[in-house]
Amino acid sequence: DTEVTQTPKHLVMGMTNKKSLKCEQHMGHRAMYWYKQKAKKPPELMFVYSYEKLSINESVPSRFSPECPNSSLLNLHLHALQPEDSALYLCASSQKNGLGLTDTQYFGPGTRLTVL
């Protein structure tokens, strides 16, 4: 089973709203990721959590705030977003086998975010 689930599937929010995106995996993976994808573009890495600690922040604006409550869950808290933040937000996870080897990232279906 290589399933990563994300909720909600769609989200529309105003620029003053606060909302959260949720991601869950039960594969025992120890690395989890947030990506942003615009139409007809490849995914862009935003954040990486490894063993529940934030290990990479790709200079993402503070209006995006990630959280990893436990090894299976990853949240992305959104506040005061701009219309240009409208995109497909993807969560991914990978095993991170501790051997220093690159491993495969498995993606969730994404949340389609529209900021009005």
Next chain:
Amino acid sequence: DQQVKQNSPSLSVQEGRISILNCDYTNSMFDYFLWYKKYPAEGPTFLISISSIKDKNEDGRFTVFLNKSAKHLSLHIVPSQPGDSAVYFCAASADDYKLSFGAGTTVTVRA
């Protein structure tokens, strides 16, 4: 800088024929390469990967070839089926968390 390049934005192929997707990279530190397939408004689905210690990996209808000296990899899909119509992303990693993606190739399989 674009470290992974997919120079063909689109590919049209007849059902039952071979689809060949190409990918070039510039970073000699990349040691793991992956292909993902993506339908509109869905997340990328992992298809197949290859480590830099190999030059070929096969999984059913999908075969990935790696030519390290040319910094080139390709994905062969045989035979192509209508459900293969999607965007295909090549990705590469240099033994860390980051995946560098190509811009994608849109494959259309004609009946």
